[in-house]
Amino acid sequence: MATSVVLEPCHNTSIGHAEGSVIASLRSVSKKFGQQIALDRLSLELRRGEVVALLGPNGAGKTTAVRLLLGLSQATSGDVRIFGGDPRDRASRLRLGAMLQVGRMPETLRVREHLQLFSSYYANPRPLGDLLAVAGLEGLENKLFGTLSGGQKQRVLFALALCGDPDLICLDEPTLGMDVEARRAMWEQVRKLAARGKTILLTTHYLEEADALASRIVVIQRGKVIAEGTPQELKTADGSRSIRCTTSLQASFVSDLPGVTSVERDGDVMLVRTHRPEAVLRTMLAHDATLSGLEVRAAALEDAFLALTNNTTAAVQ
């Protein structure tokens, strides 16, 4: 999947970890279901204007963490706060918006009616026209929910999360079932929200999405945070780069060079992973005057993610 696309982290946000006020936190939170430990003394802080992506393999505890933050379940131990209060208080929820994974929802209400109902929960909701525009639902407001496509339904859920113009927005797999265009449009809206100082907590299976949106990625495994940082930090955590080129050099020659971790060959094309790209390249260029089609890039987030979750000891902080 690895593309050499320039990353677009949300520069408008306060990326520095010490900056920005904490608006939500899990402190040393554990959650047990009987004998099974879903979260193991997990700590997580969300600051104003951040887009935080929660990544982890299935069953890692992402959903549990989000549900605790939304006040939908109670921690076995530890402290969960949003806006300085208990997430189960209605006052806290007035500043919170959630887009959850919903299999089916009432299909005999129109888009407009669903939005009207959710808007009535807030004293100063976002205007309907505004919501329709942000979620890309213009022209669909009078359609019955049941007649919408999967992607359109997702957009209604997104609009529902934004009804109260919340300061903290939790998006659980927001672009599931969306086409590329709709997905990009939603990313754009998420960036705009962050630019307005809103905090977004995102759980996603699309690493590309986390890469494109997150100012910070938190990787969870077996209920613990195993890595945390900007997408760039995670990708370069082990300093690894990949070199791709067309060369006549022997794979065995390249793999013996210092700092090379792996070499793959596909016809004339060679893929080299290394911690010392400059030195390796210098040697390769010196030995092969015909070397062409050169590309050097950071490891993809997917590689970093797999490396992390396959090897829990590789803490990156």
Add this chain to the structure above:
Amino acid sequence: MATTIALNIPRTQPSLPRICFNEVRFELLKLSRNRAYLCSMIGFPVVFYLLFGVTNKASVFQGHTIARYLLAGYACFGAMGSSLFGIGAGLAFERGHGWLEMKRASPMPAAAYLLAKLCVSITFAVGITMLLMILGTAMAGVHITIIEALRLLSVIAAGVVPFASLGLVIGLLMPSNAAPGVINLIYLPLSFCGGLWMPIEALPHWLQHIAHGLPSFWFARLALGSLGYSDSSPLLAWALLASYTVVFLLAAAFIFRRQEAQA
């Protein structure tokens, strides 16, 4: 480490009556557009009443046409259906597919959600009863006074409450695809044994004994009483229905707590 700071002044809370009003309004709209729901909920009592009540208009029971007597029972039948299906199946669907989570993560007060479901069940129950009254009067020459009609409607409206509570228990326990089937398994025997379909005296003796333990029986006694048939104490019937309500609500609260702890 940065401390947790509340950024703004806490947001103002919208008025509770307004939320409740909207919740009721859209719940009503939602169900009235759901044809499958309307068919089973209104269809059952209307068709049964036409078959067993209206077609027997010549037969006389306790000094009046049998259609007048059965009006009370089928009104109860309709009320039970609207609350068991409206709340039981509705909640099971919304819970099972994750929609309830969306609502619970929102600032919607849980009371507004439950109140809306109850109000809509009552509305449908009252509507079905009025429909049956019209059918009985027009097609079977049933004669009831305005006072009797109002008394029956009030009994029906209040009598929805215990069955709504039972619906809550079913809605919390059942997966959404199983709920309608399970509801029918409870709804139909409860109606038959409670004497809603035919005079309780027509049932076998042992079944009449069982009937005394069923909420449907006491609901029917009250409905019949409002039309001048039953001689049993309304106070006792109300007390028993209230007890059923308390038991069902306690069970629902217990189930909800347990599910929440496991979620």
